[in-house]
Amino acid sequence: MAGDRLFRYIVVAAAALIVGACIGLAAAPLPPVPEGGADRDTLFQVSTIDALLQGTYDGSMTFDELARHGDFGIGCGDRLDGELIGVDGEWYLIRVDGRAYPVAGNATTPFAVATFFDSDMTVPIDAPMNLTALESRVQAELPSKNLFYAIRVDGTFPHLVTRSVPAQEKPYPRLADVTANQTVFTFENVTGTAVGFWTPALAKGVNVPGYHLHFITGDRTAGGHVLDMVLAEGTVQVDTTTNFTMALPASGDFWTVDLSGDLSGDLEQVE
Amino acid sequence: MAGDRLFRYIVVAAAALIVGACIGLAAAPLPPVPEGGADRDTLFQVSTIDALLQGTYDGSMTFDELARHGDFGIGCGDRLDGELIGVDGEWYLIRVDGRAYPVAGNATTPFAVATFFDSDMTVPIDAPMNLTALESRVQAELPSKNLFYAIRVDGTFPHLVTRSVPAQEKPYPRLADVTANQTVFTFENVTGTAVGFWTPALAKGVNVPGYHLHFITGDRTAGGHVLDMVLAEGTVQVDTTTNFTMALPASGDFWTVDLSGDLSGDLEQVE
Numbered sequence: 207m208a209g210d211r212l213f214r215y216i217v218v219a220a221a222a223l224i225v226g227a228c229i230g231l232a233a234a235p236l237p238p239v240p241e242g243g244a245d246r247d248t249l250f251q252v253s254t255i256d257a258l259l260q261g262t263y264d265g266s267m268t269f270d271e272l273a274r275h276g277d278f279g280i281g282c283g284d285r286l287d288g289e290l291i292g293v294d295g296e297w298y299l300i301r302v303d304g305r306a307y308p309v310a311g312n313a314t315t316p317f318a319v320a321t322f323f324d325s326d327m328t329v330p331i332d333a334p335m336n337l338t339a340l341e342s343r344v345q346a347e348l349p350s351k352n353l354f355y356a357i358r359v360d361g362t363f364p365h366l367v368t369r370s371v372p373a374q375e376k377p378y379p380r381l382a383d384v385t386a387n388q389t390v391f392t393f394e395n396v397t398g399t400a401v402g403f404w405t406p407a408l409a410k411g412v413n414v415p416g417y418h419l420h421f422i423t424g425d426r427t428a429g430g431h432v433l434d435m436v437l438a439e440g441t442v443q444v445d446t447t448t449n450f451t452m453a454l455p456a457s458g459d460f461w462t463v464d465l466s467g468d469l470s471g472d473l474e475q476v477e
Numbered sequence: 478m479a480g481d482r483l484f485r486y487i488v489v490a491a492a493a494l495i496v497g498a499c500i501g502l503a504a505a506p507l508p509p510v511p512e513g514g515a516d517r518d519t520l521f522q523v524s525t526i527d528a529l530l531q532g533t534y535d536g537s538m539t540f541d542e543l544a545r546h547g548d549f550g551i552g553c554g555d556r557l558d559g560e561l562i563g564v565d566g567e568w569y570l571i572r573v574d575g576r577a578y579p580v581a582g583n584a585t586t587p588f589a590v591a592t593f594f595d596s597d598m599t600v601p602i603d604a605p606m607n608l609t610a611l612e613s614r615v616q617a618e619l620p621s622k623n624l625f626y627a628i629r630v631d632g633t634f635p636h637l638v639t640r641s642v643p644a645q646e647k648p649y650p651r652l653a654d655v656t657a658n659q660t661v662f663t664f665e666n667v668t669g670t671a672v673g674f675w676t677p678a679l680a681k682g683v684n685v686p687g688y689h690l691h692f693i694t695g696d697r698t699a700g701g702h703v704l705d706m707v708l709a710e711g712t713v714q715v716d717t718t719t720n721f722t723m724a725l726p727a728s729g730d731f732w733t734v735d736l737s738g739d740l741s742g743d744l745e746q747v748e
Contacts, residue, residue, distance in 0.1 A: 453720050
């Protein structure tokens with residue numbers, strides 16, 4: 207009887223432990239909502255475009271850390287070694303040979319923009335259009351000119367032109383001087399994905415106002431910074447992000463670069 | 478005996494429930510690390526200064542939500558009804574009568590800047606100085622002109638001038654037109670705390686480049702937006718923040734206001 211009673215104690219105690227654990231889980235404080243209310247609706251960026259334009263090319267954040275802030279994005283490699291593209295949680299650098307290399311998690315980026323891509327709107331593309339027409343078509347659908355948007359274009363492109371640049375050595379030249387010697391790649395009848403952002407004028411100097419797109423082929427082997435394209439057919443998806451977060455480098459050249467000027471001229475040259 | 482056994486079952490089950498709940502709490506997933514890696518080193522802001530300058534005065538975030546992003550900050554009330562100041566986790570609106578009113582958690586702000594204040598540096602003030610001299614003295618100590626800093630001044634002020642403005646009605650006038658009729662308060666030999674930020678030029682249009690300070694008396698009864706001051710003695714503490722987060726209004730006038738222009742002239746008038 208004593209053993210039977212002990213067994214019953216154990217059964218009740220074990221059941222209570224399980225129930226208690228469940229209650230405990232339910233009663234545990236909820237994790238705090240991330241900055242800005244909703245992590246997935248935050249556009250996250252490393253450094254500023256005006257710092258990059260002036261040659262601040264030393265990486266300040268690892269790709270492992272960047273991936274905590276998004277599964278989708280663009281940017282560049284440490285020392286400007288490649289055009290960065292992230293799609294469906296896979297991140298690649300398109301180096302100056304035009305080929306896509308998966309990033310090393312402990313490698314760093316001096317400038318990147320990322321978000322978790324959740325499509326809020328699909329813009330149907332039912333007739334072939336060039337980049338200018340495509341950009342106008344999408345811009346007409348944006349609910350406000352004062353928010354940030356992630357843009358994803360999946361489709362077939364009769365013509366698409368990209369560029370990449372080689373790794374730089376110190377003392378770093380300005381970005382406009384680097385892109386003056388960029389390597390250009392022309393794709394014909396390629397399928398793939400263009401990834402990027404539409405940035406509002408309010409972020410001038412911080413990011414690239416208007417569109418900034420990078421491209422990767424469907425087989426994820428090649429791509430680059432988009433210079434021109436014709437989209438034959440495909441889908442454009444848009445993710446509206448109302449929150450914006452910027453991680454500024456905690457040391458290095460960023461601390462002393464002059465960010466008070468207007469670099470619109472430089473930006474026009476490099477884009 | 479049956480009752481005694483039942484009692485023992487209940488005691489064991491209750492004890493197991495408590496233990497289980499504790500295990501449950503310990504086993505609950507850790508909250509995700511906030512945006513930018515460290516919540517306390519993030520400068521958080523609601524909307525942009527250029528939107529406010531153009532009359533975007535409808536509140537878009539509650540003070541309860543704002544308090545989740547900082548225990549220290551400045552801003553204004555819904556419809557421009559009062560100058561906001563937050564210090565040591567207590568938030569007040571200094572209304573046009575010059576008096577400090579604790580904020581209602583469910584009331585909203587159209588523009589605010591907040592952080593969790595952790596002093597990284599103390600600037601000793603060993604001789605009386607006016608606002609210009611004080612600002613130069615502190616600016617000389619800032620490690621970089623490209624980061625955001627929270628500034629806290631506790632001291633005795635022989636002379637201090639603040640302002641506040643009344644609540645506005647739609648159609649809202651521009652901020653420069655509102656401050657042209659601001660109410661000015663002059664304090665003599667007052668002790669208290671000035672709270673605010675030093676913003677880098679890179680955030681022009683988004684926030685107020687340079688200093689932006691509000692004041693509240695030691696007894697937390699009066700204050701306003703700082704127009705002038707002489708500090709006799711006190712301490713200036715500086716909190717360096719490398720991360721910046723901006724929550725843009727998800728609806729309302731912000732969506733249509735023109736944020737593409739240069740409003741430096743307006744800003745100079747209102748500051």
